[in-house]
Amino acid sequence: MIPESELEKHFPANQDNPSTPGIRIGTIVGGSLSKGLVVKLDAGELPGSMIEQLAVGRYVVVQGLTERRFFCIVTDVALEHTNPSVESNPPEATDIIMAEVYRSTLAYGKANVAPMLVLEHGSEEPKPVKTIPAHFSVVVQANEEDVAKVFGKADSDHFYIGNPIEMDQVPINVNLDRFIERSSGVFGKSGTGKSFITRTLLSGIVKSGKASCLIFDMHNDYGWAIKNEHGKEYKGLQQLFDAHQVNVITLDPETSQARGNRHDGALHIPYDAIEPEDIAMLAGVLTLSEVQVNALYFLRRRLGRKWLRKLLSNDENDQSELDEFVQQGDLIKGTLGAIQRKFEIFRRMGFLKTNVSEDIVETLFQKLNSGISIVLEFGIYGDSLPAYMFVANYLTRRIHHRYVATKNKAFGQQGDEPNPLMIVIEEAHKFLDPEISQHTIFGTIARELRKYNVTLLVVDQRPSGIDDEVMSQIGTRVTCLLDNESDIRAVFSGVSGASALREVLARLDTQQQALIMGHAVPMPVVIRTRDYGPELYAEISQQEHKLQSDSEKVAQAKTDLFG
Ligand SMILES: Nc1ncnc2c1ncn2[C@@H]1O[C@H](COP(=O)(O)OP(=O)(O)OP(=O)(O)O)[C@@H](O)[C@H]1O
Ligand SMILES: [Mg+2]
Structure with missing residues (x-):
């Protein structure tokens, strides 16, 4: 190993600066704001080892010359050398000493990092980068404090959804207000964890009470308990929340009953x-x-x-x-x-009835507007895409209409603002493909942002099928592994500096990892999604207890006051 230089002894690279306590990994040697920065990696304790410790998707911090700290994400790692003979004449595998000498001198690692945020001296709030650090700025691994500073603490506005890779202790929180403020999307190949992460996000939103969710639950994933491929059972939203927060309405009461699923009503649509x-x-x-x-x-x-x-x-x-x-x-x-032949399918939709006494649209609207989220369970009709699309379209058109009317009344000061609503649809590309998105209610909702307090959460495995214009309105994108080129291109459309993140996305694990970017997070982040299980259930029921004790306190105060 090379002995520490005299200079380094007197001016150690990072340890004397209290604001950069992370482990040093290298030095900036080139790059640009648009294409990302080039880092020459230090050799590491065991020469060459630094390369293997750095994975795409990891965070690093660059300590600029002017006390600015740049938060960057590693987008690529490469091997370099200063002498072509390294390639033509590498040391023998048995010559361990020579290999180590090479790795400490001529051969080195290089990383590409994309700068995302900058923390100015004396400021607590990171801002988007507009410049880059100077040559030879020191690069350190981001530590827990750095990441916590960027993502904030979990509180009533920020919901914990996972941890950065290799930082199991650091929570990544999404800003719920921003998440529901615009339409959002969860994308990924089949089996990558879309439904699990969606269920996690929904439990956070319901818990916060920031919006009501209308969930078109095609595969019975969200309402009642679900079993995974290994037979393990997970709680559905109805088991996590009480009837004032979540109701399950079924299109297929028989199947719901047979499965032992509790439901709060059946949906019938009059012809x-x-x-x-x-x-x-x-x-x-x-x-x-x-x-x-x-x-x-x-x-x-x-x-x-x-x-x-x-x-x-x-x-x-x-x-x-x-x-x-x-x-x-x-x-x-x-x-x-x-037409009659093609409409045969409507005869099989048992939820279509000649006489229906209840105005289901009115009932749903009242529930949603009073803060109750609705899971619409499809039962056997989940296998029929026409039935799914028909019901989603039928209800969404009418409920959106009610929202527009209520919002307009509120605008004219003749009523209250409607409670924010997030509509969750699966197989979203079927609703939003370029051919039809111009004319459908879903395209309209995505485009009008949250003008009428209604937004979408689209869950899809083929984002390339979604109209570009709609895609550009998707504020927060949670993307699990995608391997199709056009799908990858679609999720990055309209995201600046996205090309650098393509490698990150293509290298995600096949399950339970996601790249989150956009409106609800200050910078893109790769996470291992939090386990959906007992810890999350406990967090939610804690909140319940707290609510209970708050209401108990109010009741107590009333009794104290009025006897
Ligand atoms: N956060 C999580 N907690 C626990 N298990 C998870 C989590 N995320 C994913 N898994 C595991 O991954 C499996 C697949 O996840 P999920 O059903 O959400 O995939 P999907 O993307 O919705 O698939 P499909 O496109 O087929 O609907 C689950 O059955 C579960 O075993
Ligand atoms: Mg799913």
Whole structure:
């Protein structure tokens, strides 16, 4: 090993500066703001070992000359040398001493780091970087204090969702206000942990009471208990929260009962309330042509509210009424026949009823507006994409409409602001593909930001299928492993400095790791998502107890005052 130089003895690299207590890893030798910085790595205690200790996605801090500290994320690691003979004439594998001499002199490691935030001297609040540190600035591993400073402490506004890789003790918290302020997304290949991280985020949001969630739970992932592939059981939201916070409404009461799932109501949709607009969005999955979609509007106009019932009816009178349109030349026979064939699927939707006494839209709106989150459990209908899309579209259109009306009233000072609402949809690309996103309620919600207090949380394994314009409105992106190039490109679209993070994303573990970037975090961060299990349940029930004891205190105070 090389002896410490005289200079280093008198001016040690970092240990005398109390604000940089992290372990030194190297020196800045080049780079740019747009392409990232180049770090020449120190040899390390065992020469060369520093390279192997540095993983993409890790945080480092660069101590600038002017007391600025730059928070950076490692995006690449490489091997370099100062002499071509290292490549043409490497030391023999058996010559350990020579290899060590090379690794301490001619051969070294290089890392690329992307600068993200800067902490100015005397300031507590990190800001986005606009410049870079000078040549030969010292680079240290970010320590727990550094990361905590950037991500803040967990409190009622910040929810703990995981830890940076190799920093198990440091919590990473998302800013919940910012998370619900704009539409957000959870992306990743199948089986990477999307549903688990979504459930974690939802429990944080419900616990905070910052928004009501309307969850279109296609695969029965969120409401009641779920079993993973090893048979281990995890609690659903309804088990974590009481009925004032979460209600499960089912489309399939029989399956819910058979599974022993408690539910707080069943959803029935009356045929006569269905409008062509509720079905037009399904044109893709039902393979309805433009002519056929137009025919739906025609039928609605001519047959009135009963149009769908008549289309599906076996009654001869209804059929002859339809045949008349054909005879009069208003409708082509083939078109009518195709629509009726394709609409067979609605006959299998047991939740569609002729007579429904309850106004389910009103009930749901009242619950959501009073702060109750709703999990809509699909039961057997979860296997049917048309049923899922139909119900999500039907309810979202109407509930959004109620929100717009309530918000407008509040604007005119004739009522209260509606409670913020986050609508959770799976298979989001089916709702938001470029062909239809312009015309659907989901595209509208994503685009109007939170003008009417409604935002989306989209969960999807194929983000490349989502309209670019909608994608650019997704404020916070939580991305588990993706390996398809176009999907990776899609999640980074509209994120500045994103290209540097591609390697980070492509190298995530296959489960329970995610890259979080955007509105709700001060800088991109790779996390191991927190275990969804007893610790999280306990945290949530603690809060419950606290709420209880607060309300008990109020009750006590009332009794004290008024007897
Ligand atoms: N935070 C976590 N806590 C505990 N287990 C987890 C966590 N994240 C992922 N897992 C494990 O990974 C498995 C897959 O996760 P999950 O079901 O969330 O994947 P997914 O991305 O939603 O898959 P799909 O696209 O098929 O719905 C889970 O069954 C569980 O075993
Ligand atoms: Mg899932």
